[in-house]
Amino acid sequence: MFAKILIANRGEIAVRVARTARRMGIQTVAVFSEADRDAMHVAACDEAYCIGGAAPKESYLRGDKVLEIAKLTGAQAIHPGYGFLSENESFARQCADAGIVFIGPPPAAIEAMGLKAESKRLMEKAGVPLVPGYHGSDQSEALLASEAKRIGFPVLIKASAGGGGKGMKVAESEADFAAALASAKREAKNSFGDDNVLIERYLQRPRHIEIQVFADELGHCVYLFERDCSLQRRHQKVVEEAPAPGMTEARRRQMGEAACAAAHAVGYVGAGTVEFIAEHDFATSGRFYFMEMNTRLQVEHPVTEMITGLDLVEWQLRVASGERLPKLQDELRIDGHAFEARVYAENPRNQFLPAIGPIDLLRAPATNADVRIDTGVREGDAITPHYDPMIAKLIVHGDNREQALQRLALALDDYAVVGFTNNVEFLQRVARHPAFAAREIDTGFIARHADALLPPLPVPSDAALAACALVEAAAARAVAQDAARRAGKASSPWALADAFWPNQPDCGIDFDYAQGEQRLAVSVIADGDGYRIRIAGRELRARADIDGERITLTLGDAQRGARVLRSGGHRVVLLAGERFEFDAVDRYAPPESEDGHGGHLVAPMPGSVVSVLVKVGDTVKKGQPLIIMEAMKMEHTIVAPFDGAVEAIYFAAKEQVKEGAELVALAEAKATA
Template structure:
């Protein structure tokens, strides 16, 4: 076994590898960028090496710098994690040439499967069924358009060297093909350094099922069953589960053996995933092979009781696979969700900021327990525009799928994040969705169930105000009932006592959608009442410090009903976490904001997040229609199109291609068309 391991990655996978290495007595070395100097993965390792600037191309994609760090620290092996250089054949080859073990497949296997086009050609020769499409080398846009027209729409354009939904577009018509192709190629070039694409027929109501394979250096290869990754948004996985619902033993065996055959065809070693697209009638087609550990590997660990990172390290050190195919068993059901810093209500735009409050359900590191959290950030860390906006992965295990689903709902209800917007409430709605609960799965589920999964924001009700006001009262030092000390000397009390036991009214104003909402708290003798506009109701509360000193666990009795939640106050904002939902309220202080400038930037278009301008399609003087694409921003490895909000004429474009812009920056000005 290795004595020193360098982890050529960041975030939760680096923390995960460090934990397993520590269990095996292996010393670990972290690499970090300027943005990650104080990151969790740096603290998790025994030592750390700085490798460059915050952008991946200036740090985590610098193969020569990472290899030098391994040599300087005496590392015997490099674990590439996933993403960045994990599927880079030159990096794997350079490591082996330097006498450093690459914890992954040989460079030849990465090369064979690294190009989706080449891999599909290889699978076609091996007799594995493929989706109709074009996987060739001719990348001329007009030629590709002709191929798409022959295949028939809708078609799917995919980055040949890509993954994770990047460089991928569904095209519904011939007229939209060229523009979609250009966008895919830009995104592919930015993310993978390779703008080649392939084109396939876009299947209707398909399921995305992948098989986990593992091979050693002694010719043994097994499949560790399947994962269903059908629930996706923008071609990126949102929920993964194992085993796949409705999978028969016969189909599992057929897909598993096909995956093993694919791995053996390229002399595979280590952990890999063979991905298939499956139609409702049971037919399945090879999509691609990921020559690395997958983000969703924990669900496989949960149902098998195995540590796949330990398997990776043992295989890389030359040991045989710990188990044979006949020794592997499925125990129960596991579900994983990806907790992202993003706003589902705005098309899942990433959110950046500092995690000023972060709390999860009680969990284990990576044991086969009911709840597991894999995270690469801590409270106080920042979600930056440079990397994927994933906060953590929540994984649960149950005796069956429904128990796992209910446990996930509980875990989500105990997840609280302040500082960035997240998809926690959206994930909870997915878990409760009737189609998901019934395992009616396909890659279009989110879009198909959009009305229920992405409803308009609900009106904030009295229960939320009751919890928020309790936190305000506690912050003012007002107790829920008269104290003994106050009864002895009322002049020393600060609880709203009035001479003659008169009523005392405390107004609290909240700013909701630019409108002021007034809540009245009335103290009559030793008791309180709350009036949210529908009349006073008996009101009492208790608070205690939550998991973080910046949060309060609040219990409220309102008109005889018991309510509970967590309240986190950040300046004028009050975040209320209740029943798995998050409500953000803002205290209103008219005097404090009396001098604020109320002038806006009429006619302007603001950047929804920090990013880089990668394309501009208009200039000053151009007439535009509502919804017309004006420019394209790149942030967190994804492209985001900025469209005209109304008909009009472009007055000015304030940036050029290649410029970095801050969140909220005015990108362009449009003069509205005369009516």
């Protein structure tokens, strides 16, 4: 076994690999960019070295620098995690040439499976079923358009060299094809340095089922069952589970053996995932098709670990050191059910666009044998535009799907990230959606149930406002009393800070809150051993037991526990499975400008301008694309909100823009009689 390994990655996967290595008595070396100098994965390892600037191409993609550090530190092997260098056959070869073990498959296997078109040709030879499509080397636009027409719309255009939803676009009709192809090629070139694409039939309501495979150098290969990754947004997974709902033993064996056949076809060694797209009723119909093989550990590998009781990173280390697989197929069993929910810095109500900023407050559920959190960030860290915006993975286990889903919902109730928009509330709604509970899942689930999953921000309830005001009043009293004690005036009646005024029994402490344009005034009036709470002309009697940000609130006969999180002017209240967000307002602050954006279109996220599709003076129609932006390797198109004319363009292609920066000014077309 290795004595020391280098982890050529960052974030939660680097922390997760370091945890297993430490348990096995293996020393670890971290590498980090200038942006990650104080990152969690740096602290998790025994040694750490800076390898370049914040941009991945200046640091984490610098295979030469990684190898230099490996040699310097005496690391015997390199674990690439996922992303970055994990599926780079050139880097794997460089490791072999340097006498350093690459903890992953042989370079030839990475190369064979790295190009989607080539991998599909190999799978066809191996007898693995394929989706009807075009996987050829001729990439002329005319031929691709012709092939798409032959396959039949809608079609899916996919980057041949990549994954993770990047370089993937759907063309619903022949008229949409050219624009979708151009966008897919741009994303593919930017993400993978290769703009070749393949085209496949776009299945309606498909399931995304993947099989975890593991092979050793002795010729053994096993499948560690399946994961259902159908819940996706922007073609990227957001909730995964294992085993797949509705899977039969016969179909599991068929898909598992097909996955092992795929691995054998390329001489695979180590951990890999064979991804299939399947008809909604695949378990009974038998219609499933090979999509791709990811030649690395998957983001969602913890759900497999939860249902098998295995540590897949330990398996990777043992296989890479030349050992036999720890277990063979007849020794593997499924125990219960598991879910993984990815917590992202993103705005679900704005097309899931990524968000950035410091993590002002971070509250996570308690972990145990059935609740696990894999993360690479802490409170006070920042989500930057340089890397994937995932904050953490929440993984839960139960004896069955119903119990695991209940545990997921309860754990999400205790999760809060404050500092930028995130998807925790959205995940709560997914976990409690009746169709999800009823196993009615496919890749269109989120779009189909968007109204229920992405409703307007919930208006704060009376209980939420009361809890917030009471916690704030208690915090204000604590500050005043502490100041009085430090000034030697603890016995002064002013130190009580209880808003008492002679002959004014109804005097209280007033708070002003706002959610959007709605203003919410709350008054807290001490009344014996309880309180009177006034909200919008209503008066509620309350009792409260307050401990910091936690409060046990009694309104009438109902008692509920709540948590009130305060960061600057922002407030988040977690109350009995509900989540409310609003802002504290200073009633004495001058009013903000009300000029609004009007025809001034602003950047919905920080990023760079990919292309400007119009020029000053152009007449445009509502919905017409104006500017294409890119952030975190995903594209977003800015469209005209109304018919009009372009008055000004403030950025050119390749320029960086901040969130909220004005991009284009439009003059609305005047109505004609």
